[in-house]
Amino acid sequence: MSKYLVLFYSLLFIILIPSFSQSKDKAAKLVLDAFSSKTSTLPGASSDFSFTIHDLNDNSETDFEGSFLFKGEMYKVLMDDMEIYYDGETLWNYIIEAGEVNVLTPPEEPDPDSYFENPVSFFTIYEKDFYYKYIGEETLEGKALQVIDLYPKDLKRSFTRIRIMISKEKLELYSAKLFGKNKIHYTLKILNFVSREIPNEAFAFDPASHPDVDIIDLR
Secondary structure, three states: OHHHHHHHHHHHHHHHOOOOOOOOOHHHHHHHHHHHHHHHOOOOEEEEEEEEEEEOOOOEEEEEEEEEEEEOOEEEEEEOOEEEEEOOOOEEEEEOOOOEEEEEOOOOOOOOOOOOOOHHHHHHHHHHHEEEEEEEEEEEOOEEEEEEEEEEOOOOOOEEEEEEEEEOOOOOEEEEEEEEOOOEEEEEEEEEEEEOOOOHHHHOOOHHHOOOOEEEEOO
């Protein structure tokens, strides 16, 4: 699973983006402004998600499921083989099978293709490095969705576009799909989304609750 974290994070952080800019598409901007305005005012939120890797080279699919919490710039991601905590300053990457936790301080200027990045900086990357376009409306699972494509300005990026779908009624993310140049597509789908208060301590790894885990401090 670890080799897919870069793509997973790229999609997951779309949920947390406070604003999109630099677009000439007014229809897309109206939707994204409303979406980001609502997201930025949430006290916190929790969600279950699915993550699908579709390899067009052999028409195979691999599926994962997990859950996440976020509050402002803080987040926590739980999967079968990994847990990730970020409290706004420190990142804990808990690899369950290995029984170890890597402790990191995300760089101020992150590599856009690295998952060891500060989500706050990632917001800025999106603001300046992407164009977007309103595609239209689509109905899936009885939900009216607004479809928008994000295009990287840097044509050397490993993907051609990211398609996001936002519910028209609730202004919540329904899904995000990344189209890789290697003919591998990655889809993050939100299974449920609940706005709620979350204590700050939920976003920090607790060594006392994991006494047998090795802590590797890489700061």
